[in-house]
Amino acid sequence: xxxxxxxxxxxxxxxxxxxxxxxxxxxxxxxxxxxxxxxxxxxxxxxxxxxxxxxxxxxxxxxxxxxxxxxxxxxxxxxxxxxxxxxxxxxxxxxxxxxxxxxxxxxxxxxxxxxxxxxxxxxxxxxxxxxxxxxxxxxxxxxxxxxxxxxxxxxxxxxxxxxxxxxxxxxxxxxxxxxxxxxxxxxxxxxxxxxxxxxxxxxxxxxxxxxxxxxxxxxxxxxxxxxxxxxxxxxxxxxxxxxxxxxxxxxxxxxxxxxxxxxxxxxxxxxxxxxxxxxxxxxxxxxxxxxxxxxxxxxxxxxxxxxxxxxxxxxxxxxxxxxxxxxxxxxxxxxxxxxxxxxxxxxxxxxxxxxxxxxxxxxxxxxxxxxxxxxxxxxxxxxxxxxxxxxxxxxxxxxxxxxxxxxxxxxxxxxxxxxxxxxxxxxxxxxxxxxxxxxxxxxxxxxxxxxxxxxxxxxxxxxxxxxxxxxxxxxxxxxxxxxxxxxxxxxxxxxxxxxx
Numbered sequence: 001x002x003x004x005x006x007x008x009x010x011x012x013x014x015x016x017x018x019x020x021x022x023x024x025x026x027x028x029x030x031x032x033x034x035x036x037x038x039x040x041x042x043x044x045x046x047x048x049x050x051x052x053x054x055x056x057x058x059x060x061x062x063x064x065x066x067x068x069x070x071x072x073x074x075x076x077x078x079x080x081x082x083x084x085x086x087x088x089x090x091x092x093x094x095x096x097x098x099x100x101x102x103x104x105x106x107x108x109x110x111x112x113x114x115x116x117x118x119x120x121x122x123x124x125x126x127x128x129x130x131x132x133x134x135x136x137x138x139x140x141x142x143x144x145x146x147x148x149x150x151x152x153x154x155x156x157x158x159x160x161x162x163x164x165x166x167x168x169x170x171x172x173x174x175x176x177x178x179x180x181x182x183x184x185x186x187x188x189x190x191x192x193x194x195x196x197x198x199x200x201x202x203x204x205x206x207x208x209x210x211x212x213x214x215x216x217x218x219x220x221x222x223x224x225x226x227x228x229x230x231x232x233x234x235x236x237x238x239x240x241x242x243x244x245x246x247x248x249x250x251x252x253x254x255x256x257x258x259x260x261x262x263x264x265x266x267x268x269x270x271x272x273x274x275x276x277x278x279x280x281x282x283x284x285x286x287x288x289x290x291x292x293x294x295x296x297x298x299x300x301x302x303x304x305x306x307x308x309x310x311x312x313x314x315x316x317x318x319x320x321x322x323x324x325x326x327x328x329x330x331x332x333x334x335x336x337x338x339x340x341x342x343x344x345x346x347x348x349x350x351x352x353x354x355x356x357x358x359x360x361x362x363x364x365x366x367x368x369x370x371x372x373x374x375x376x377x378x379x380x381x382x383x384x385x386x387x388x389x390x391x392x393x394x395x396x397x398x399x400x401x402x403x404x405x406x407x408x409x410x411x412x413x414x415x416x417x418x419x420x421x422x423x424x425x426x427x428x429x430x431x432x433x434x435x436x437x438x439x440x441x442x443x444x445x446x447x448x449x450x451x452x453x454x455x456x457x458x459x460x461x462x463x464x465x466x467x468x469x470x471x472x473x474x475x476x477x478x479x480x481x482x483x484x485x486x487x488x489x490x491x492x493x494x495x496x497x498x499x500x
Contacts, residue, residue: 040262041266042247042250042251042254042266043247043266044243052246053246054178054179061179061180061188064175064239064241065175065176067237068132068171068172068175069192070195070233071136072169072172072192072195072196073198074199074226075168075199075223076195076196076203077199077200078162078166078219078223079105079108079163079200081206081210081223082105082159082207082216082219082220083203083204083207083316084211085207085208085216085219086100086104089152089216090152093155095152105312105450106446106451107156107159107160107163107447108162108163109309109443109444109447110160111160111162111163111165111166111167112166112443112446113163113167113440113444114164114440115135115166115167116167116170116435116436116440117284117436117440118167119135119167119168119170119171119436120174120283120284120435121284123174124430124432126245127245128171128174128175129238129239129240131168132171132238133235133238135165136168136227136234138161138165139224140227142158142161142165143220143221143223143227144224147217147218147219147221167436167439169439170439172195172196173189173192173193173420173431173435174432174435175192175241176188176189178242178243182425185352185353185424186348186352186353187353189348189417190349190417191345191349193416193420194342194345194413197308197341197409197412197413198338200309200312201312201338201341202338204312204316204334205331205332205335206219207219207331208316208330208331209331210222243267244429248267248268250265251265284434284436284437287437288437288440291491293483293487293490293491294437297419297479297483298437298438298440298441299441300419300476300479301416301419301420302441302444303445303472304381304412304415304416305416305442305443305445306442306445306449307381307385307412307469307473309449310469311337311408313450314453314454315330315334316331318392319333319398322392322395323395323398325398333398333401333405334405336402336403336405336406336409337408337409339406340405340409340410340411340412341410341413343406343409343410344377344409344410344414344417345417347373347413347414348373348417348418348421351372351373352373352418366488367425368422368484371418371419371483372484373414373415373417373418374415374419374479374480375480376411376414377410377411377414377415377418378479379411379477380408380410380414381408381411381412381473383407384404384408384410385466385467385470385473387403387404387407388408389463389464389466389467389469390467392463392466393461393463393464394463418480420438422483423438426491456468
């Protein structure tokens, strides 16, 4: 079982609610209610209860990880599959507005920023399974709608709605946290977390060739088909993993069987429906602005993600204009970034659990033990940006900037994967809201930076423009070091209570 608690109850104005949420009770209150608590508060039946997702078989756990990774890969492939096909889409809709070419990608990111703010809290109310299934089905519907769009405005609107449904990726790290104890969570977190990074890299490669071969509309038909097949797997095998919802159902069964309405889950909180929805929907925003740790880490992840999107939205033009590549050949250069991301994944697999296990043997395990790989990522990213920018500026052989993007991919994976592992460990039952707050910042940055990157390159050139990005990345270099040194103290002193 876990060696430190992973719950993050919020400080309430009502002391009784605070006692209930935090686990701290006065002696008088504890004595007066002990008999009723023993009889009517529903929890798992000991550490080996088979209903607890932590005790499910490894086969079952890894099947679920495979399912969420497969769906995330499909949805993230769709993010940038249409980027190489943008000229074909504009031509079919008789438009020459270059702003639309950028919006085809950035509007998706705006939707993805908006979706988690609702998807994450709803998962904490109704559970992971129903919310995940609902957004998967909506993704299929909106993909089909995009494939049959008759004008640019209709197409962009459904791209935005598709982006909202992709916000379900906010649940992936939380589902992994539901399934694995802390000291075994890092490996699964690394495998699950690579899909959102690899998808946008492979998307342009697939999109470039498919759109040329059978037309751009088939990009969205294929996305709907693959997502539909994966959703069938979800409906067949995916079971609820959120322990709060599992215990609520268990309490409901006991009330029905015994006829005693006093049975309540150990996590039960009395709210009106509207009050509960209001608190839950506002939670990601409150966590973002009331927790300095989430805010700082969210800014860092957003910056790293934005740099990735700057490259993804400009590399095709760079290699076509400076190196004379065709659209299909230019899309293959994205594979360098994918190779680097895979290397970063392997680093995280090798280190995330190792640092935690080592700290556990010393009896000093905290969520901050997830962060050391971020130091390597923080060092690599500025160097990779400078390498890429100046080799392109100098028209060095095309292999030089491709290797630079691979190096950048390594740094991105080494930064993003530990960050989400840390959030899951640190904010437990409300980790979905913490991840949602971070993803919201990440997607806003992913939508905004590609809009300003072309003008930055036009004014300064690729070399100096990328150097500006590298300098900003250097400013954030101390973030993991600061969190490792002061993170626990800051979390405990913030207006969000976290207990260990």
